[in-house]
Amino acid sequence: MKIVKKVLIIFLVFIGIFIVGNVIVYTYAKISPAIEIKNANSFMLFDSNNEVFFQGSGSREWISLDDISPYLIEATINTEDKNFYNHIGFDYLRILKALVVNVTSGKTVQGASTITQQYAKNLFLDFDKTWQRKWDEMWYTIAIETHYSKDEILEGYLNTINYGHGKYGIETASQFYFGKSARDLSLAEAAMLTGIPKSPSNYSPLVNFDKAKSRQEMILTNMYNDKVITKDEYNQAMEEELKFIGEEEEEELQSVMYYQDAVIAELKSLKEIPETFLETGGLKVYTSLDIELQKELETIVKENMPDSELENASVMMDPNTGAVLALVGGKDYNKSEFNRATDARRQVGSTMKPFLYYAALENGFTASTTFTSEETTFTFDNNETYSPQNYNGTYGHKPISMATAIAYSENIYAVKTHMFLGEDTLVNMAKRLGITANLDMVPSLALGTSEIGMLEMAAAYSAFANSGYKVKPHFITKVVDNEGNVLYEADEEKELILNSNLTFILSNLLTATYDRNFIDYNYPTAVNLASRMTYKYALKSGTTNTDNWYIGYNNKIVTAVWCGYDDNRDLNSSEYKYAQNIWLQAMETYMEGKDNEWYEQPENVVGVLVNPITGKPATDRDEKKIIMYYVKGTEPSEDDPVFDYDVNN
Numbered sequence: 001m002k003i004v005k006k007v008l009i010i011f012l013v014f015i016g017i018f019i020v021g022n023v024i025v026y027t028y029a030k031i032s033p034a035i036e037i038k039n040a041n042s043f044m045l046f047d048s049n050n051e052v053f054f055q056g057s058g059s060r061e062w063i064s065l066d067d068i069s070p071y072l073i074e075a076t077i078n079t080e081d082k083n084f085y086n087h088i089g090f091d092y093l094r095i096l097k098a099l100v101v102n103v104t105s106g107k108t109v110q111g112a113s114t115i116t117q118q119y120a121k122n123l124f125l126d127f128d129k130t131w132q133r134k135w136d137e138m139w140y141t142i143a144i145e146t147h148y149s150k151d152e153i154l155e156g157y158l159n160t161i162n163y164g165h166g167k168y169g170i171e172t173a174s175q176f177y178f179g180k181s182a183r184d185l186s187l188a189e190a191a192m193l194t195g196i197p198k199s200p201s202n203y204s205p206l207v208n209f210d211k212a213k214s215r216q217e218m219i220l221t222n223m224y225n226d227k228v229i230t231k232d233e234y235n236q237a238m239e240e241e242l243k244f245i246g247e248e249e250e251e252e253l254q255s256v257m258y259y260q261d262a263v264i265a266e267l268k269s270l271k272e273i274p275e276t277f278l279e280t281g282g283l284k285v286y287t288s289l290d291i292e293l294q295k296e297l298e299t300i301v302k303e304n305m306p307d308s309e310l311e312n313a314s315v316m317m318d319p320n321t322g323a324v325l326a327l328v329g330g331k332d333y334n335k336s337e338f339n340r341a342t343d344a345r346r347q348v349g350s351t352m353k354p355f356l357y358y359a360a361l362e363n364g365f366t367a368s369t370t371f372t373s374e375e376t377t378f379t380f381d382n383n384e385t386y387s388p389q390n391y392n393g394t395y396g397h398k399p400i401s402m403a404t405a406i407a408y409s410e411n412i413y414a415v416k417t418h419m420f421l422g423e424d425t426l427v428n429m430a431k432r433l434g435i436t437a438n439l440d441m442v443p444s445l446a447l448g449t450s451e452i453g454m455l456e457m458a459a460a461y462s463a464f465a466n467s468g469y470k471v472k473p474h475f476i477t478k479v480v481d482n483e484g485n486v487l488y489e490a491d492e493e494k495e496l497i498l499n500s501n502l503t504f505i506l507s508n509l510l511t512a513t514y515d516r517n518f519i520d521y522n523y524p525t526a527v528n529l530a531s532r533m534t535y536k537y538a539l540k541s542g543t544t545n546t547d548n549w550y551i552g553y554n555n556k557i558v559t560a561v562w563c564g565y566d567d568n569r570d571l572n573s574s575e576y577k578y579a580q581n582i583w584l585q586a587m588e589t590y591m592e593g594k595d596n597e598w599y600e601q602p603e604n605v606v607g608v609l610v611n612p613i614t615g616k617p618a619t620d621r622d623e624k625k626i627i628m629y630y631v632k633g634t635e636p637s638e639d640d641p642v643f644d645y646d647v648n649n
Contacts, residue, residue, distance in 0.1 A: 042282035042482075045263055047289040048325075054166065054260050063171045065155040068182045071190035072170060076158065078223050079194050081115040084154070089116045089145035117141050119157045163193060164200030164207070165334060166257045177205070179245040187233055188240035191219045205244055206334040255298040256289070258329030262342045263287055263475045272488040273479060283487075286478040288323035290316075293590060297326045300585045304578050305331055305563075310571075312563050313340035314582060315454050316590065319462035319558045321492045322471030324455070338566070345437060345451040346564060349542025350409045351549045352430075352448035354464065354506060357402060359429040360417050361502045367509055367628040368615025368636035370399040371416045378419060378443060386443045388415050391543070396521045401615030403628055407512035407524040409541065411447055418446035432497055433460035434470055448542055457551060458560040464506055464538065465553035467599065468498035501602045505629045508599075510538035510552075517612050517624045526550075529584050535591045536598050541580065545570045550583035555599060559586050601629070608635050616640070 045054040065073070077084050083091050091114050113121075120140035144153060163173030170193070174182040178189055185193070195215035196203045205212035217238065224234040267273060267285060293316060301312050316326040329339035338344075360369070373396035377387040388411045395412070396404075405413035418426055423441035430439055437452045439445060455473045462471050471494055479488040512518050514526040514533065525541050539552035546568045551560040561583040564571065601607070607627040609618045615636055618625040630636070 046286045047291045062159045069185035071187040075194040089141040161197045164204040188237040192216045254333045255328045257333040259327045282482040284480040290325040294326040296589045314561045317458045317558045319465035322473045346547045347544045349448040349544045351542035367403045407518040408522045414446040467500040469494035470497045507538040513539045548579045550579045
């Protein structure tokens with residue numbers, strides 16, 4: 001009995017302290033200046049012409065609670081916070097219930113966030129789950145509750161939450177999904193929209209209709225069980241067939257949503273930006289988006305990609321600054337918001353080889369350095385063997401130049417070069433170019449068996465394209481707060497990491513991939529594109545069983561294109577054409593009307609007329625002759641040896 005009495009006393013003391021603490025905190029919040037809640041999620045994104053291409057909440061789409069369908073209001077309160085009008089920001093009974101359920105089940109199955117808490121969370125640029133962030137969110141919850149009425153809080157919440165597809169706020173969402181104002185939503189439509197914010201990528205009816213429909217029905221059932229709606233209203237809503245217009249809006253630039261997501265992700269990573277919108281009064285974010293190029297790139301992808309599950313990612317970057325001008329993260333943002341251009345890592349195949357060949361040039365190789373093209377088995381100290389194969393099993397059975405190896409994307413030549421230089425050389429070169437992926441020092445690395453992100457690959461190729469400077473890929477050029485203060489400006493200073501003599505030589509070598517002069521026992525990998533090229537490019541393709549890449553450049557633009565399946569299934573032979581067609585059309589579209597300038601030949605580089613296959617100085621007997629480039633003093637001679645060391649030692 002004494003124990004029970006002590007427990008009761010402790011409990012009452014705790015309750016007393018809790019009540020007194022609440023009174024003190026809420027009183028302090030009440031006498032503190034009110035926060036401007038309409039700035040939650042208030043930001044605008046500008047393209048390179050300073051035109052707005054996205055506007056978050058706080059826009060002209062903000063509507064009053066009186067202009068929102070009562071069905072939507074009732075569905076939101078019943079689903080998200082049934083005691084909204086009765087608590088003071090925190091629903092303590094609901095918190096205790098959720099705690100019990102989660103502890104007994106051993107996992108988090110119930111949440112207890114109120115509408116006010118969710119609104120407070122939206123005041124932040126990101127949702128890091130740190131203790132400091134939790135305390136800040138609690139304080140803002142209290143501050144909101146003490147300075148605003150429940151209707152004002154609910155109105156702000158409904159005007160700022162994310163309904164998927166970049167649609168913030170109920171009016172914008174209602175127009176997007178149903179083509180009508182939020183005041184005109186039916187019960188069925190209101191229940192469907194109410195279900196989305198919990199997880200827009202899962203519960204958008206345009207992404208997964210079955211999941212969205214199931215959640216809508218659950219919301220309607222709960223509303224009926226809680227006597228919020230009548231039996232007739234319930235039945236009518238369950239039977240109503242919804243018509244969505246979002247996926248039919250042909251004029252809307254869908255792919256720009258991938259670009260927008262990339263901008264927001266970068267914004268969250270900037271240390272110069274305050275954690276909350278409250279400290280900025282809203283943000284103006286200026287980006288490098290070329291909206292016309294974005295439209296062209298989206299159209300090119302749509303026209304070329306098949307109506308199947310095959311996916312695409314494409315990036316167009318200014319190699320001189322690292323600014324991303326256009327980006328496609330997938331075929332259809334409405335069906336998948338996963339941004340393959342920024343978030344996926346895939347096997348890069350032979351697009352890895354330019355890293356290797358630049359390192360080779362740096363270590364004494366030239367465009368004429370020869371290895372024998374033949375089936376080769378490499379044996380290592382532990383008696384393990386490695387037998388790479390050329391595509392289609394095609395071999396010259398003769399010495400070939402580095403230029404020829406690049407033209408054909410010869411695997412044997414690449415692995416011989418890789419092993420000769422040492423496996424750490426390629427890893428170090430990739431790191432120097434800005435590749436952060438984990439690269440294994442193995443023979444197959446030369447063939448691109450490691451998985452690397454597209455932005456990193458485009459930035460690495462930019463160093464070749466700009467004659468040797470490392471650039472950082474970025475979307476944001478400047479961030480300004482509501483009062484015009486510049487919070488952040490991109491630093492586009494470049495670090496010289498490569499030799500311009502060698503980048504000139506490599507860039508010219510990469511034109512061999514579509515040069516008909518290299519037709520011999522094999523064909524250059526992109527020779528079928530030559531007749532459609534009106535400009536000169538450096539180009540490399542990459543092909544694995546599951547991935548197909550094309551990355552190419554000149555001194556004005558770098559374009560990287562990937563095609564493959566999200567589940568890593570194998571590509572069939574007919575599916576390797578899409579990436580090259582998208583790449584070429586994108587490059588030609590960008591270059592239209594521009595001068596066909598190529599790189600100026602450095603003073604320390606000489607051109608020599610050679611046989612392209614052997615790399616030997618051309619003679620009257622040679623039917624094919626081209627000019628290849630060399631650092632002065634390294635020009636080829638007729639008696640240069642075939643550089644075939646014993647690969648087994």
